[in-house]
Amino acid sequence: RAKADGRGTYRFFETGMDARAQARRLLEMDLRAALQRDEFQVYYQPIRDVASGRVVAFEALLRWHHPQRGLIAPISFIPLAEETGLIVQLGEFVLRSACTDAATWPDDVDVAVNLSPVQFKSPHLITSVTEALTASGLDARRLELEITESVLLQNGEATLTTLHELRAMGVRISLDDFGTGYSSLSYLRSFPFDKIKIDRSFVSELATREDSMAIIRAVTGLGRSLGIITTAEGVENDVQLELLRREGCTQAQGYLFSKPRPASDVAMMLDRPRLRASA
Numbered sequence: 580r581a582k583a584d585g586r587g588t589y590r591f592f593e594t595g596m597d598a599r600a601q602a603r604r605l606l607e608m609d610l611r612a613a614l615q616r617d618e619f620q621v622y623y624q625p626i627r628d629v630a631s632g633r634v635v636a637f638e639a640l641l642r643w644h645h646p647q648r649g650l651i652a653p654i655s656f657i658p659l660a661e662e663t664g665l666i667v668q669l670g671e672f673v674l675r676s677a678c679t680d681a682a683t684w685p686d687d688v689d690v691a692v693n694l695s696p697v698q699f700k701s702p703h704l705i706t707s708v709t710e711a712l713t714a715s716g717l718d719a720r721r722l723e724l725e726i727t728e729s730v731l732l733q734n735g736e737a738t739l740t741t742l743h744e745l746r747a748m749g750v751r752i753s754l755d756d757f758g759t760g761y762s763s764l765s766y767l768r769s770f771p772f773d774k775i776k777i778d779r780s781f782v783s784e785l786a787t788r789e790d791s792m793a794i795i796r797a798v799t800g801l802g803r804s805l806g807i808i809t810t811a812e813g814v815e816n817d818v819q820l821e822l823l824r825r826e827g828c829t830q831a832q833g834y835l836f837s838k839p840r841p842a843s844d845v846a847m848m849l850d851r852p853r854l855r856a857s858a
């Protein structure tokens with residue numbers, strides 16, 4: 580009897596695994612096909628200077644137009660793309676698109692691209708960045724690369740070497756989702772980051788939680804002392820923006836200004852009717 584139960588349980592578990600593994604295999608096949616079929620598109624979200632209100636950069640955010648499932652957000656496919664290594668090709672697509680698009684924007688508007696820890700394990704990262712810059716003609720100083728602490732957590736030494744090499748090319752490096760990982764402060768000493776992006780979770784509770792306010796105050800102060808730009812993510816209302824301004828946060832990004840939108844909407848988001856390519 581016990582044995583039969585065990586078997587039953589095992590079978591049930593196995594079936595569950597099968598369904599999940601199958602869904603995963605399906606998504607993986609879809610992902611590979613999607614690259615071939617050009618189903619990926621880079622969206623852009625404006626980042627504004629808090630003091631002047633000027634748009635200083637756009638963050639490139641990947642979207643997947645799935646033929647059956649519609650628009651898919653990165654959270655639903657980036658983890659699998661990382662597991663399967665497809666993120667390397669996807670990341671190259673984002674880099675190329677972002678640099679090509681940014682080359683048509685005004686010179687004082689930068690572009691920020693997210694990098695996965697997996698891309699740092701690939702020996703081609705420097706080559707990919709160089710090629711994207713060369714092919715587009717974009718000045719390296721207009722490219723920002725965003726990494727999270729998890730990049731430094733694994734393979735720290737090799738990653739630092741790569742980061743220094745990128746920085747020597749003129750590319751700027753941002754620490755993304757600041758405050759959500761481990762021992763954030765030691766990372767600020769291990770590499771001269773150009774920018775700290777304060778995670779959305781702190782910004783969303785800015786007006787309602789004293790401790791979030793205190794954390795924002797501490798991070799913007801830290802940025803000022805270290806000469807590092809601070810960018811607040813996920814700014815959704817004027818109250819948050821005003822509090823950030825008061826704390827001297829350098830830049831803000833969020834739905835208050837715009838959701839991420841296709842490259843064709845950049846001119847509108849810049850509030851400048853014509854871009855250089857069409858001027």
Ligand code: C2E
Pocket residue numbers: 624639640641652653654657670673693694695725755756779812813814815832833834835839
């Ligand atoms: P992230 O780099 O921290 O990007 C910011 C995320 O916050 C974006 O989500 C953006 O749409 C969202 N966001 C911005 N403002 C607001 C706001 O006011 N309210 C709310 N609720 N959300 C806001 P998205 O586009 O879904 O991307 C999620 C994450 O996926 C990114 O977080 C990044 O870690 C990753 N990701 C996106 N594109 C790429 C890519 O090309 N390569 C890699 N490796 N990762 C990417």
Ligand code: MG
Pocket residue numbers: 638693725755
């Ligand atoms: Mg980012």
Ligand code: MG
Pocket residue numbers: 755756776778812
């Ligand atoms: Mg972020």
Ligand code: MG
Pocket residue numbers: 756778779812
């Ligand atoms: Mg985030």
